[in-house]
Amino acid sequence: MRTNLNIGLFGFGVVGGGLYEVLNRSKLLNATIKSIVVKDPLKKRSIDSSHFSFDKRTILEDDEINVVVELINDSEAAYEIVTEALKRGKHVVTANKKLIAEHLDELIKLSRENNVSLLYEASVAGSIPILRNLEEYYNNDTLSSVQGIVNGTSNYILTQSNKGIAYQDAVKQAQALGFAEADPTLDVEGFDSKFKLILLIKHAFGISTTPEEVFNFGITKLRERDVRFALEKGLRIKLLARAEKIGDQVVGFVAPHFVSPDQPAYGVNNEFNAVSVNALFSDRQVFYGKGAGSYPTASAVLSDISALQFDYHYEYRKSGNDSLSFTDEFKVKIYASSSNENSLKTIPFVESDEFYRSADFSYTTGWVSFHELRQHLKSSPSDLSIIIVEEPLKGIDTNLDRIEENKTTFASV
Ligand SMILES: NC(=O)c1ccc[n+]([C@@H]2O[C@H](COP(=O)([O-])OP(=O)(O)OC[C@H]3O[C@@H](n4cnc5c(N)ncnc54)[C@H](OP(=O)(O)O)[C@@H]3O)[C@@H](O)[C@H]2O)c1
CATH class of the missing domain: 3.40.50.720 (NAD(P)-binding Rossmann-like Domain)
Incomplete structure (x- = not known):
């Protein structure tokens, strides 16, 4: 000692x-x-x-x-x-x-x-001891996904939005309560969640990624009609940071998701965070707690200081495993809405199944290549609101040019 x-x-x-x-x-x-x-x-x-x-x-x-x-x-x-x-x-x-x-x-x-x-335990989900658990407890051969609500500010705002409170009013409330900064961009655009996801990916799968590689889509484009769509279907909208293994590749992104009541994220409200880890034998395990705040965050810092007394250091044992690589080539089912029907027509859907059109609001649901969606959103900024639909991600087998169903279990937190 x-x-x-x-x-x-x-x-x-x-x-x-x-x-x-x-x-x-x-x-x-x-x-x-x-x-x-x-x-x-x-x-x-x-x-x-x-x-x-x-x-x-x-x-x-x-x-x-x-x-x-x-x-x-x-x-x-x-x-x-x-x-x-x-x-x-x-x-x-x-x-x-x-x-x-x-x-x-x-x-x-x-x-x-x-x-x-x-x-740096306190840097991901505040008081929740997720990094050391990923580092010490889970074997990456059996880990299939790590995902969660890792930003309390956006979760607080979405909790209010899911009750029907307008986005700007929810932001003001969050600011008044000290949950959001005067400029909440890093939180509501998903950058903060992305930084945390990069650390989760490193400790879960041993892969180093950069902020440029991991795509984040925030909650600023959500409209009241999207929330109504969710409520009518018994769903809630949650900003999830999500990393999943598909075959020998790992995908990771931050985006709003529709979440059903049988998923733990559904009940994670206000400033709370939760991270769920899916592994082959242990199945789904959920870590829930305060993701920010003075004492909760300090408690994680204290835990790291305490660990130093025993010469603890991260070993990054999963790193150096060249059989896994990071990709944004996969297919995902999305809901896209816009006040302008023409914006929806430009989305590179490979398959679409539900449409709604009116003078001031339209939406489509369907499958897209995540890579192409990302390029599209970068090159043609619009008022598009994108929400991930609760369906398993699909890998793309480029050689055979076919879609291969993700064999890992899909589960939101
Ligand atoms: N707040 C949370 O709940 C939370 C949760 C998880 C992680 N974090 C992370 O924890 C870190 C601290 O956040 P915080 O909320 O405690 O920030 P904060 O309340 O704004 O306090 C920042 C502190 O940093 C000091 N400071 C700024 N620049 C400095 C410099 N160049 N040299 C020395 N001191 C400097 C400030 O000094 P003065 O007092 O003189 O202004 C202040 O004491 C950030 O990385 C944040 O992302 C925060």
């Missing part, structure tokens, strides 16, 4: 402030915060100003500090801090999914070269 963890804490906001309290209240006696570095010298703090410094060197150049906990809200500054800390032989714990998703392989390499740990 490590004799002492001397922590240098960057950031004293929602999570950093929470960690300070949680650490003081926990029985983790081997860990103490030696220095705290923040940004704004004029800000009023909940603890004495003598605890704070504004120069990152206070922590990075202190040889007694062996753990850097990075909890700031600036991913570029965080990159400088984290890389420097790793190079100086300090363990790093962070909650910053954007930083990790954008630089995952480089940071893993740095941590290995310097023989230190890089842990």
